[in-house]
Amino acid sequence: MNTTRTLDRADSPSDIAGIAAAILLGFSLLFVAGISHAAILHDAAHDQRHAIAFPCH
Amino acid sequence: MTRRIFACAVYAGLAAGVAFALLSFAFVIPPLLEGELYEGGERVHFGAGGSPESEAGAPSLGGDIRRHGLTAALSVVSFTAFGLLMSAAFAIASRRGARIDARTGLAWGAAGFFAVQLAPAAGLPPELPGTVAAEIGARQIWWGMTVVLSLAGVALIGFGSGLAAVAGGVALLLIPHLVGAPHLDRYFGVAPPELAAHFATRSMAVSAAGWAVLGAVAGHFWSRADASERTPRAA
Known part of the structure; x- marks a missing residue:
């Protein structure tokens, strides 16, 4: 547990991978909540898409 | 991290x-x-x-x-x-x-x-629900491009150095609006x-x-x- 502390300052590959994973997951969730045309997602997200001003319909 | x-x-x-x-x-x-x-x-x-x-x-x-x-x-x-x-x-x-x-x-x-x-x-x-607007795909593409360009513009202004960075950031912010969002050539609004x-x-x-x-x-x-x-x- 304690040995991982020093990694934070270095340009470690795991840092880059973590940043990339967060960006990828962020865009994936954004697609689900705001963009997907799948009927079930559109219907579930309908009010929220209007409220948050994603283009809907 | x-x-x-x-x-x-x-x-x-x-x-x-x-x-x-x-x-x-x-x-x-x-x-x-x-x-x-x-x-x-x-x-x-x-x-x-x-x-x-x-x-x-x-x-x-x-x-x-x-x-x-x-x-x-x-x-x-x-x-x-x-x-x-x-x-x-x-x-x-x-x-x-x-x-x-x-x-x-x-x-x-x-x-x-x-x-x-x-x-x-x-x-x-x-x-509002019921608003008639341009085709959804075109609007989503414009929306996505605007978000990406605006984030880049804001980042350039916030973290760049010098006047050139500010000018570049402002240009990125303006581009999608100069291009213009997809709109219809008629109004269809039914709500007040x-x-x-x-x-x-x-x-x-x-x-x-x-x-x-x-x-x-x-x-x-x-x-x-x-x-x-x-x-x-x-x-």
Whole structure:
């Protein structure tokens, strides 16, 4: 547990991978909540898409 | 680092999503439901007599737990998505020496609101249900391009150095609006303009509150992780 502390300052590959994973997951969730045309997602997200001003319909 | 990015995003996304949902139920969903009355024809503005009058007043939220539950859940999903992108940006910025805490996080939230909500809304205003607009695919592409260019523009202005960076950032912010969002060549609105305008301003205001919570909470948890790293655990 304690040995991982020093990694934070270095340009470690795991840092880059973590940043990339967060960006990828962020865009994936954004697609689900705001963009997907799948009927079930559109219907579930309908009010929220209007409220948050994603283009809907 | 990875755990910290994801933890910040989840805490901040949950807090901001819940705040956004509660404020939505108070201020945005009522005019949305009122707009649906015009969408469905239960109320008519400029009716048969040509009178520009119609009854004002939002219906109650009603007891549709599933519908409102999904709205709350998807609000958390949206703000967790924004939180993941913000935390990833925190990681990049803090490696370059930026100070991240609740106070600076608030500024990040304001910048995020500006780039992700306000800038695209300047071209594609928040829509009441029943609004007839250009084809959805074209609008989504314009929306996505505007968000990406606006984030790049804001980042260039915030982190670049010199006048050239500011000029470049302003240019990136302006490009999508000079190109123009996709719009129809006719108006089809069935709802009163007062209602559509109020819905749009409410949507922006409540989104701004969500982004403020997102930035402040994400910044807070990011700085707490910083502090715990600096304090030797054996002391």
